[in-house]
Amino acid sequence: DAKTTQPPSMDCAEGRAANLPCNHSTISGNEYVYWYRQIHSQGPQYIIHGLKNNETNEMASLIITEDRKSSTLILPHATLRDTAVYYCIVRIYNQGGKLIFGQGTELSVKP
Amino acid sequence: DVKVTQSSRYLVKRTGEKVFLECVQDMDHENMFWYRQDPGLGLRLIYFSYDVKMKEKGDIPEGYSVSREKKERFSLILESASTNQTSMYLCASSGTRTGGRNEQFFGPGTRLTVL
Secondary structure (H helix, E strand, C coil): CCCCCCEEEEEEEEECCCCEEECCCCCCCCCEEEEECCCCEEEECCEECCCCCCEEEEEEEEEEEECCCCCEEEECCCHHHCEEEEEEEEEEECCCCCCCCCCEEEEEECC | CCCEHHHHHHHHECCCCEEEEEEECCCCEEEEEEEEECCCCCCEEEECCCCCCCEEEEECCCCCCCEECCCCCEEEEECCCCCCCCCEEEEEECCCCCCCCCCCEEECCCEECCC
C-alpha cells in the first residue's frame, strides 16, 4: 500500500501558484519524499525529491514540514501544460527499488 | 537525454497468444521495472530487475514473466494473454550512482488490448 495520502483532485488558475499537499505520517528516518507527475497518455516524470530541507529546482519547490509528516509541492506559476496527475512517494534514497504509487492528485490548470 | 523506449505504443492481441513487450534504455542503468496502469488502481509493479539475468517479483507477477539478457533490455512476456491483461504497460529504469538522484525514467507506455 502507498504510504502517502493526497487529495484526489485540485484546480488552479493559470499563472497562479499550485500547492499540492501530501501526508506521509509514517515516513521513516531514511525515507525521502519524491514527486512525479503523469501527463495524459505519457509515462510518469520525475519532478523533485527531498529529505527534510526545502528543495527547489527548475520545475518546482518542495516544502517538507519539520516533523516530516507532510509536504507540499509548489508549482510557482502554473501553466496549462502542468495539467497532470501528481504523485507523492516515499522511498529510501539510493535504493534502486520500486516506487509505490498511490492514486495521486489530478491537477487541472484552467485559463 | 535519457531515453526509455518501448517497442509499441498500441498492441492488439487475441486471448491465448504469447505476447512480448520490449523495453530498451540507453543510460546504462542497472535497474529496470515493468508496471501496469489501470483506471482506479493506479500503477502497480509487475517485475523488476537489479542486474542482467536477475529478476524480482513485484506486487502482481501472476500471468507474467520477464527476461533480462542484456543490461539495456528488459522484456515482459505474457505466456498466454487473457482479457484481464488488457492494460497500459509502463517500463522504467533507474541508476544506482552514489550521490545521484536515481529517479526512475519511464517509457511512453504500451496500451495492450487482449480480445
